[in-house]
Amino acid sequence: LSSRAANILSALDIPTTGDVNGVYDGEWKGAGDIVESICPSTGEVLARVKTASPEELHVALGKASDAYTFFRNVPAPQRGEILRQIREALAAKRSELGALISLEMGKIKTEGVGEVQEFVDICDYAVGLSRMMNGRVIASERPGHSILEVPNPLGVVGVLSAFNFPVAVYGWNLALSLAAGNATIWKPSPTTPLCSIAVTTIIARVLEQNGIPGAVAGLVTGDNNAGAAIVESRDVPLVSFTGSERVGRIVGKTVQSRFGKVILELGGNNAAIVMPDADLKMAVPSIFFGAIGTAGQRCTSTRRLYLHRQIADEFLERLQKVYTRLTPGDPLEEKTLLGPVHSAASIGIYENAVQHLKDIDANILAGGSRYAAADISASHLHGGYFVQPTLAVPKSADPADALWQTETFAPVLNCAVFDELEEAIGWNNAVPQGLSSSLWTRDVRNVGKWIGPGGSDTGIVNVNVGTSGAEIGAAFGGNKSTGWGRESGGDAWKQYVRWSACTVNFSDAAPLAQGVDFSV
Ligand code: UN1
Numbered sequence: 342l343s344s345r346a347a348n349i350l351s352a353l354d355i356p357t358t359g360d361v362n363g364v365y366d367g368e369w370k371g372a373g374d375i376v377e378s379i380c381p382s383t384g385e386v387l388a389r390v391k392t393a394s395p396e397e398l399h400v401a402l403g404k405a406s407d408a409y410t411f412f413r414n415v416p417a418p419q420r421g422e423i424l425r426q427i428r429e430a431l432a433a434k435r436s437e438l439g440a441l442i443s444l445e446m447g448k449i450k451t452e453g454v455g456e457v458q459e460f461v462d463i464c465d466y467a468v469g470l471s472r473m474m475n476g477r478v479i480a481s482e483r484p485g486h487s488i489l490e491v492p493n494p495l496g497v498v499g500v501l502s503a504f505n506f507p508v509a510v511y512g513w514n515l516a517l518s519l520a521a522g523n524a525t526i527w528k529p530s531p532t533t534p535l536c537s538i539a540v541t542t543i544i545a546r547v548l549e550q551n552g553i554p555g556a557v558a559g560l561v562t563g564d565n566n567a568g569a570a571i572v573e574s575r576d577v578p579l580v581s582f583t584g585s586e587r588v589g590r591i592v593g594k595t596v597q598s599r600f601g602k603v604i605l606e607l608g609g610n611n612a613a614i615v616m617p618d619a620d621l622k623m624a625v626p627s628i629f630f631g632a633i634g635t636a637g638q639r640c641t642s643t644r645r646l647y648l649h650r651q652i653a654d655e656f657l658e659r660l661q662k663v664y665t666r667l668t669p670g671d672p673l674e675e676k677t678l679l680g681p682v683h684s685a686a687s688i689g690i691y692e693n694a695v696q697h698l699k700d701i702d703a704n705i706l707a708g709g710s711r712y713a714a715a716d717i718s719a720s721h722l723h724g725g726y727f728v729q730p731t732l733a734v735p736k737s738a739d740p741a742d743a744l745w746q747t748e749t750f751a752p753v754l755n756c757a758v759f760d761e762l763e764e765a766i767g768w769n770n771a772v773p774q775g776l777s778s779s780l781w782t783r784d785v786r787n788v789g790k791w792i793g794p795g796g797s798d799t800g801i802v803n804v805n806v807g808t809s810g811a812e813i814g815a816a817f818g819g820n821k822s823t824g825w826g827r828e829s830g831g832d833a834w835k836q837y838v839r840w841s842a843c844t845v846n847f848s849d850a851a852p853l854a855q856g857v858d859f860s861v
Contacts, residue, residue, distance in 0.1 A: 363562030367555035381447035384724030408556035413494035421471025428464035460512030467516035485848025494522030499571035507533035605824025609776030611808035619781035631807035637752030641809035664707035691751035740771035776819035
């Protein structure tokens with residue numbers, strides 16, 4: 342193990358010799374298959390992780406149910422106090438955890454730290470929520486009666502997360518889930534096991550110090566079988582899944598067929614639209630970040646750019662300049678803006694997409710291939726997965742073309758020119774996905790069209806703000822094939838509780854509703 346990897350792992354109490362336990366249900370273990378965690382910037386094997394065996398999955402699910410039965414009786418503000426301590430423990434390791442995210446996922450350090458910050462922020466939010474998860478009292482039509490809506494804890498929440506946000510997305514789910522009085526069981530991406538082990542280690546310590554069963558925040562690393570065990574379990578009333586449309590469709594159907602609830606965060610095919618009156622000084626760097634941040638691997642990454650004819654040439658010229666200035670580097674180094682993509686599979690996705698652009702004779706303004714070793718100054722990065730962010734103008738803007746319809750999970754930005762805002766909004770909406778979108782304008786009339794009934798149909802609809810980089814305060818999620826459900830802020834917490842509508846009769850008579858007469 343390289344010394345820098347060893348330093349990052351030991352700062353987070355992850356063993357640097359021998360195989361690492363990848364299962365926690367109150368105890369650390371792992372008797373299943375071994376997976377290797379690979380550093381995307383160097384190709385180095387960071388650790389061998391022992392995943393959950395079928396028996397361990399079964400036990401972990403059982404312990405999660407028991408932990409829920411315990412935790413639901415802890416008063417919500419006390420659950421908030423646990424979350425406050427988790428928040429402090431995470432904040433104390435902000436930089437170390439940010440570095441591990443960077444090491445194992447490949448995103449640049451500031452984005453890794455930002456991810457930990459999202460977790461800290463949602464803990465703050467959930468601490469407040471723990472005193473504000475209010476129900477309602479509703480007027481009854483019958484004398485001496487009241488109707489109460491009571492939010493009760495729900496049960497075990499399964500969280501299946503993706504490689505691109507190996508920490509924050511779990512955080513959104515965990516924080517709301519714990520505030521609501523649930524237990525969670527986490528199945529992270531098989532390629533980012535160390536991030537989940539580090540986070541779980543931090544949280545487990547807080548739980549154990551407070552006499553709370555560790556299985557309140559259980560972890561099962563593994564492959565599809567681990568995911569399937571959670572998705573199929575009748576003891577898991579809510580499954581929150583982040584990942585591909587293909588797998589999301591299976592998860593959605595399976596959970597639905599046992600009448601469980603799902604939150605699905607699937608593909609994004611996010612567009613930015615630039616009007617002629619936009620402030621280009623703001624728009625160019627923001628759209629650049631949206632397209633190449635996390636090397637184009639956020640669900641919210643900008644994948645389509647629609648430019649008004651009046652500013653199109655100037656905009657592309659400016660954007661091309663920033664693209665050409667970009668150099669790949671070590672994501673752990675502060676000045677680096679572009680790290681590697683996550684895996685060999687990501688390289689394949691990237692190469693297919695640029696090959697397709699070449700086949701259809703698109704105008705490629707920047708990028709278009711992998712970086713050769715000669716392009717990368719530091720020799721320790723020669724085994725890394727570095728690709729040139731690609732900026733292209735395909736000949737056809739027809740949104741029905743496969744190119745515009747598909748999410749390419751890599752730094753590839755396709756551009757087209759429009760004449761009327763309505764046309765661009767039409768293109769924005771003409772794809773299967775519906776996660777995020779962004780309009781650049783200073784004209785309030787455009788804003789009205791954009792956020793109103795005939796406007797953008799995505800879950801996140803921004804103005805003069807890029808498609809990615811949402812704050813935790815807003816509900817996060819999409820529409821259409823992005824799936825359904827909201828995480829993080831807004832009213833998202835309401836999905837993590839079991840709502841009881843209780844009509845209570847305080848009177849000495851038992852009248853029927855609607856005046857029904859049934860005297861005996
Ligand atoms: C994701 O890509 O799955 O809005 C989550 C953002 C981040 C979260 C992205 N706050 O880009």
